[in-house]
Amino acid sequence: MLVAACLAGDRSAFDELVDRYQGPLFNAAYRITGSVDDAMDATQTAFVKAFEKLRTFDPRYRFFSWIYRIVVNQSLNIVDRRRDESALEPELAAHGGSPEIAADDHDRARMLERALLELSPEHRAVVVLKHLDGFSYQEIGDMLGVPEKTVKSRLFDARKRLRRILEKRGVTP
């Protein structure tokens, strides 16, 4: 309905889509890029792209899935471009540390966030899509443009690696 209204020239309809989805999209981008600035860039670009290409959107699908795919790919592009740089935000990167620090920290969520950032972007993306957003293997495959089998195997590798990272940090899962 909102997409149809927007295509009919009702700009406020798109504003409502922004209101509704900016939070989830920003979160996905943030978990994948590990940076507030990059996540804002990815979210902003996703909305602009969606707006400009709205006519190509197939209404048989959910708008959220479509724009979510845009933001995930945008986030992965950003991470790819900055792979060689130290792009982690201080608020996330600074929370690493030794097992002693981990034991004292008691902030398990923080430790998990940091462990996530140690995964490769491809592994991080599947974990985020599966565990934070609850997408199915098939939906994740559609979003990332890879077969379901690849999603399953990436997810398995990512979880195994995540468990090892946490063990290494002295955090028993």
Place this chain on the structure above:
Amino acid sequence: MNRERLEALLWERIDATISGRDLSELETALAAGAESRRLEREVAALAGRLTELRPVAPPAELRARIDQALAGATAVAGAAKSLGTVAPRRPWSDRAPRWLPLAACLLVGIAVGVMLPMVGDLTVPESQVAGTMGAAAGGTPVTLDLGNGRGTVAISRDAFETRVDLLLEGDEEIILSVRQAGASLAVSRLDGTDHSSTLAVDGGSVSLSTRGPGLRRLGISDASPATALRLEVTAGGTVVLEHRVEALSEEGGS
């Protein structure tokens, strides 16, 4: 059952994608050994912890940034016939109050009076042009020799956007074109234009037709960073500038 297989089945059970046969195999393995049950606890704990990740509140400025970016996109949609998603607007002259042209003239006069000493020879200040024209222009804006007055054009490019700043002094109509072969370019921003400007976006080509003094800022997204762009400026039917905007290096710089 080896550990790898056991872990795979444990995750399949958590994801609810495990088959009945595999589930029986898993339960047998779990019943058989303490080591298997320890792995089961670890996997379950990680799965539980992954669900505890807290959502992060987007910064307040995000909405403003999106709105600003969409405002540029709206201007583009309004100007480009191919998009056709925005309802046609009445001409500016129909919508504006009668006193507005006079007020606008006064404001422009004041602005010119204030800005002229800062503008100097009409070169875009470095501070306004991130990255600048790249290798071909040695980092400085290029001056356009137009029949009626002068202008400058400066280009910056990063992995996300190619930005063209066009500063005009005279009244001549200028056509600025940016092309990238095989691309599907999109305009991410367009500032400083009025109702007399027109913008056309067609696949790998973006063309802005504009006239009158002032600074126009055109942002182009979706250009492939690994491929060069071609910029062309035409005035009075004559090409006054042809420029190749080089592809970005792998590091994302120009």
